[in-house]
Every structure is written in structure tokens, then in C-alpha cells.
Amino acid sequence: MxxxxxxxxxxxxxxxxxxxxxxxxxTDIALDELELVYAFIYARxxxxxxxxxxxxxxxxxxxxxxxxxxxxxxxxxxxFATARSVLGGFWSTRLGLSEAELREDLxxxxxxxxxxxxxxxxxxxxxxxxxxxxxxxxLELRFLHGYSLKExxxxxxxxxxxxxxxxxxALRAAAKVRLEE
Amino acid sequence: xxxKPENRLERIVTDLLRGRRLTLRGGDAGEKExxxxxxxxxxxxxxxxxxxxxxxxxxxxxxxxxxxEGLVTRRMALVAGLGLAAGAATGGLVGRATEPKPVAGxxxxxxxxxxxxxxxxxxxxxxxxxxxxxxxxxxxxxxxxRRGESVTAVSSICSHLPCELWWDGHNGNxxxxxxxxxxAPDGRPVDAYSLPALNTVHVRVTSEGRVEVLGTE
Numbered sequence: 001m002x003x004x005x006x007x008x009x010x011x012x013x014x015x016x017x018x019x020x021x022x023x024x025x026x027t028d029i030a031l032d033e034l035e036l037v038y039a040f041i042y043a044r045x046x047x048x049x050x051x052x053x054x055x056x057x058x059x060x061x062x063x064x065x066x067x068x069x070x071x072x073x074x075x076x077x078x079x080f081a082t083a084r085s086v087l088g089g090f091w092s093t094r095l096g097l098s099e100a101e102l103r104e105d106l107x108x109x110x111x112x113x114x115x116x117x118x119x120x121x122x123x124x125x126x127x128x129x130x131x132x133x134x135x136x137x138x139l140e141l142r143f144l145h146g147y148s149l150k151e152x153x154x155x156x157x158x159x160x161x162x163x164x165x166x167x168x169x170a171l172r173a174a175a176k177v178r179l180e181e
Numbered sequence: 182x183x184x185k186p187e188n189r190l191e192r193i194v195t196d197l198l199r200g201r202r203l204t205l206r207g208g209d210a211g212e213k214e215x216x217x218x219x220x221x222x223x224x225x226x227x228x229x230x231x232x233x234x235x236x237x238x239x240x241x242x243x244x245x246x247x248x249x250e251g252l253v254t255r256r257m258a259l260v261a262g263l264g265l266a267a268g269a270a271t272g273g274l275v276g277r278a279t280e281p282k283p284v285a286g287x288x289x290x291x292x293x294x295x296x297x298x299x300x301x302x303x304x305x306x307x308x309x310x311x312x313x314x315x316x317x318x319x320x321x322x323x324x325x326x327r328r329g330e331s332v333t334a335v336s337s338i339c340s341h342l343p344c345e346l347w348w349d350g351h352n353g354n355x356x357x358x359x360x361x362x363x364x365a366p367d368g369r370p371v372d373a374y375s376l377p378a379l380n381t382v383h384v385r386v387t388s389e390g391r392v393e394v395l396g397t398e
Contacts, residue, residue: 046223
């Protein structure tokens with residue numbers, strides 16, 4: 001969608017074709033690009049309500065400022081710069097995190113193609129692969145298989161309390177995993 | 182019990198796995214690395230996510246509300262919105278869906294912080310009638326309004342995007358810097374957005390003529 005000239009769009013009554021002015025092209029492309037922005041943000045906040053709010057913030061900040069006839073690459077760069085800024089504000093407000101602490105998330109390169117590679121399940125696998133067996137298992141069961149704590153405890157022949165502590169330690173360890181290597 | 186880091190984190194993980202918004206409390210910052218890791222795992226465990234069709238429509242509507250003086254004109258946003266909607270999974274035609282909807286917001290609940298305490302924010306005599314004054318009571322930001330000898334207060338955070346509102350004295354309302362939304366001093370939305378009302382904030386006037394807001398340490 002992103003690269004297509006927006007000559008026509010279905011809409012209106014009875015399949016009526018609406019001709020789009022050439023000037024709308026940059027905006028139309030930018031709106032398609034917001035799908036990538038949404039995936040980028042969702043992969044970092046992990047839930048739909050926050051991802052939607054932040055994507056909307058990016059759209060409202062960035063799109064009015066985009067120049068007409070801007071190339072798609074410039075639009076993407078601007079949108080993702082705005083997205084990183086909005087995400088930085090989100091985490092710093094919620095947790096008091098500085099940009100330096102968010103370096104790994106904020107410095108990620110702008111995705112070149114859809115779907116962005118950083119948003120795929122391979123990210124989870126790369127993180128989990130660097131953890132010890134028990135840590136990897138507890139996070140796999142919870143995040144990939146959706147197990148409750150009680151189910152994880154049963155699976156790992158442990159107690160809920162012990163699994164809860166293990167989950168905390170596993171996530172602390174996961175936070176230290178560097179993905180760029 | 183809930184003060185233990187493993188319990189705090191478990192609450193956050195459960196919220197994430199249920200698709201809920203990240204609602205963090207003061208002490209959660211101590212586990213910030215683990216929390217961002219949990220968000221990252223929850224956000225990538227099912228692969229790249231696409232916008233929900235309803236959100237795409239809302240986004241198109243919001244873009245429609247952009248000021249005309251922006252580089253994106255109303256007509257462009259409208260047409261782009263139609264293009265978006267045409268690509269949405271619902272496949273439904275929106276026609277004039279980008280027109281503002283009637284106000285149908287709810288919201289307006291009072292903010293009652295856990296272990297809240299009354300914080301002195303101003304003298305009653307310092308407040309002018311018909312003028313919103315921004316005050317901070319610990320973690321609670323509010324606008325207070327004087328009416329005679331009584332005072333009302335609403336949250337200073339927009340009910341939609343988490344942005345700090347500002348007092349627009351010219352129009353007599355609270356305006357959001359992040360999008361064209363505005364609220365009356367009682368918290369009701371005053372434009373055509375279907376936004377919830379602002380949360381109200383507990384406020385009182387002491388016998389000494391001081392204004393106190395129920396805030397946090």
C-alpha cells in the first residue's frame with residue numbers, strides 16, 4: 001500500500017470512486033506508515049491501549065508537519081523519530097527512565113521494510129536463548145504459552161511463590177540481554 | 182504483600198498478558214528494567230501487531246480534526262481517512278465517518294489516591310473567579326476553580342491522550358496541547374470529540390481560607 005499512488009479509493013455510495021488530489025500522496029503514505037509505527041510501539045509497551053494512545057500521539061504530532069511530496073523514506077524517518085520521542089516520554093513519565101537507560105529501545109534503526117524485524121517473535125527467541133534453562137522456561141510458559149503462575153508452578157514442579165521470584169529474576173536477566181550482538 | 186517486588190511484577194505481567202494498559206505505581210520504578218523487559222516480551226511474543234480496524238478509523242477521525250493551518254488540509258485528511266478505512270479489515274464504508282461524533286463521553290470519576298493526604302495548594306483569596314489555576318499536590322496535577330467561597334477541581338491530564346492541559350483564558354476552558362480537545366471547568370468536553378470527562382479531584386477550603394487538594398506525598 002505504502003508505495004502506491006493514491007489515485008482512487010473505494011468509498012461513498014455504491015462503490016463510487018473518489019479521485020484523490022495529488023497533494024494527498026504524502027499524507028496517504030504517512031498513514032500507511034503508521035502501521036509500522038504501531039508495530040514498533042506495541043513491541044515495546046506490550047499492550048494495545050497504550051500502543052494506540054502513543055501511535056495517535058505520533059500521528060497528531062508528526063503528520064501535520066510533514067512536507068508535501070516528501071519521499072517515503074523521509075516520512076518514515078520523521079515518524080519514527082517522533083515515535084522514539086513519544087516512547088521516551090511514556091517510559092520516563094511512568095517509570096522515571098532516562099533516555100540513556102532506554103538506549104536499546106530508542107536507538108533501534110528505523111525499519112526498512114514491513115514487517116519490522118525487531119517486532120517479530122524472533123526477538124523473544126533471541127532474548128530467551130541467552131537465559132539459563134529455568135529462567136527461559138518460566139518466561140516461555142508465561143509469555144509464549146500464556147500459562148498462569150499456578151500452571152507454571154505445576155509444570156515446573158515448584159511453588160507459586162518460588163515461580164514468582166524466578167519470574168522476577170528471569171525478567172531482570174532478560175533486561176540485560178543485548179540484542180545487537 | 183504487594184510491596185514485594187515479585188508481587189508488583191506479577192501484577193504487571195498479568196495485566197500485560199491480559200492486554201491491559203500498563204498502570205504503574207510509585208514503587209514499581211525499582212524494577213524498571215524487569216518491567217520494560219516484560220513489556221518487550223509481551224509485545225513481541227505474538228509477532229508484529231497491526232492496528233485494530235476500529236482504531237484505524239478513530240485515527241482517521243482524529244486526523245480530520247487537525248487544524249486547517251497545518252500542512253495537511255481538512256480535505257486531505259478526509260480523503261486519506263477514506264483511504265484508510267477502505268483498507269481496514271472491516272471493509273465497511275465510512276462515508277462521512279470522519280465527521281465529529283456527538284459528545285457521548287463518560288468519565289468524571291474522582292481521583293482518590295491510596296494513602297492520599299490533603300495538600301495545601303493555594304489561598305482562597307489567590308484564586309480568581311472564572312480563572313483556572315494549575316496546582317500540584319504530590320503526584321496529582323489539577324486545575325482549581327473558585328466559585329464564591331467554594332472551590333472545584335479537575336485533573337490536569339487530558340482524558341484521552343496523557344498530556345498536561347493548559348488554561349485557555351480566552352475561551353474559558355482547559356485545552357489539550359496534543360490534539361484539538363478542550364474541557365469546561367467542570368471537566369465536560371466542550372468540543373465534538375467523544376471524549377470522557379476529566380477526572381475530578383477532591384478539594385476543600387479550610388477554615389483558615391486555604392485550598393487543599395487530596396494528593397500524595
